[in-house]
Amino acid sequence: MVQIKRHSNKSTYALIIGLIGLAISIIGLFKGLSQSDPRPLLGWLIGFSFWFSILIGSLYFIMLFYLFDSGWSVIVRRQFEHAVSGLKWIALIFSPLLIISLFYDKDPGILWGWLNEEKLLKSTEGHGVDVLYQAKSPYLSSKFFIIRSVFFFFIWIILAEVFRNVSFSMDRDGNLKHIRRGRVFASIGVIVTSLSLTFASIDWLKSLDYHWFSTMYGVWFFTSSILASLATIVIVCYLFQKQGQSGKIFNNAHFYYLGCLMLAFTIFGPI
Numbered sequence: 001m002v003q004i005k006r007h008s009n010k011s012t013y014a015l016i017i018g019l020i021g022l023a024i025s026i027i028g029l030f031k032g033l034s035q036s037d038p039r040p041l042l043g044w045l046i047g048f049s050f051w052f053s054i055l056i057g058s059l060y061f062i063m064l065f066y067l068f069d070s071g072w073s074v075i076v077r078r079q080f081e082h083a084v085s086g087l088k089w090i091a092l093i094f095s096p097l098l099i100i101s102l103f104y105d106k107d108p109g110i111l112w113g114w115l116n117e118e119k120l121l122k123s124t125e126g127h128g129v130d131v132l133y134q135a136k137s138p139y140l141s142s143k144f145f146i147i148r149s150v151f152f153f154f155i156w157i158i159l160a161e162v163f164r165n166v167s168f169s170m171d172r173d174g175n176l177k178h179i180r181r182g183r184v185f186a187s188i189g190v191i192v193t194s195l196s197l198t199f200a201s202i203d204w205l206k207s208l209d210y211h212w213f214s215t216m217y218g219v220w221f222f223t224s225s226i227l228a229s230l231a232t233i234v235i236v237c238y239l240f241q242k243q244g245q246s247g248k249i250f251n252n253a254h255f256y257y258l259g260c261l262m263l264a265f266t267i268f269g270p271i
Contacts, residue, residue: 029096033104041111042208045097049205050228052090053221056197057229058083059156060222062163063193066179066186072257075250079233081167084160091153098146114140114210132211140210148203152196159189197222226265234258 025044032040058080065073065080101108101115109116114133133140166182169175198218206217234255241250 033100033106033110036107036110038110041097041100045111045204048090048094048097051086052094053225053228054232055083055087055090055229056156056193057225057227058233059087059160059163059193060190060226061229061233063159063186063190066163066182067190069183072254075254076233076237076258078167079236080229081164083229083232084156085164087153087160088157091157094149094153098149101142102146108142112145112207114207115142115145136210140207145203148199152200155192155196159185159193162189194222197225223265223268227262230258230262230265234262 025040025047028040029044032038061073061080062077062084065077097111100110101112104110107116109118114136138144162185163182166178166185170178198221201218201221205221206212206214237250237254237258
């Protein structure tokens, strides 16, 4: 009972600190808008990207564990499943940036410059607006941008809830049909998530400078997300082991396997 109460107090303190931080961020956001200063919005986007990368990386690992049917991963998979439950909340955190791009008439391109045609660079040939934007304009349009963002989050949240439901259903009745269902969704989801994450990283981060060309940016963001989620889960599992909450089912071998994955994706990632 004492241990449960102690954890409850820690959760309460963490929630209070988080709400205070969120309040300060919102104040900074409004101050930036009032002064037409994009830096608070850029800070909000960077903060969102950090936490989002952990969650989307966790979703990847759930699908990979199902696809490769790795027995050792069952022990750590539940931590990834808890992590992806935050995707619906991270979507709410991202929503102010979309709302600003829709309703901030003073400068809709305060963050993504291409949303404001007045900020488009002039052509060096003197033929009107930026020729690079003209070539990319079918993709870089405000309505299409917002539709894509909502669609991406819809996919990820649905997949997260499906895999959590599969895991919890397996706990209740032990029926192997749930595992088979998880594998089916993983085989489809890993492709859909790879494509959607690639376009999301281009939309939200790479398009901050729409003059920039890169064929590897989506892969870089994917790899960074994998490493971020791995590092987070290693810390969580270490704390659980130290506090005696994982019992004997989690041991040093699991740290070894997670370390091997971190090395693999470090080599695979950008130099």
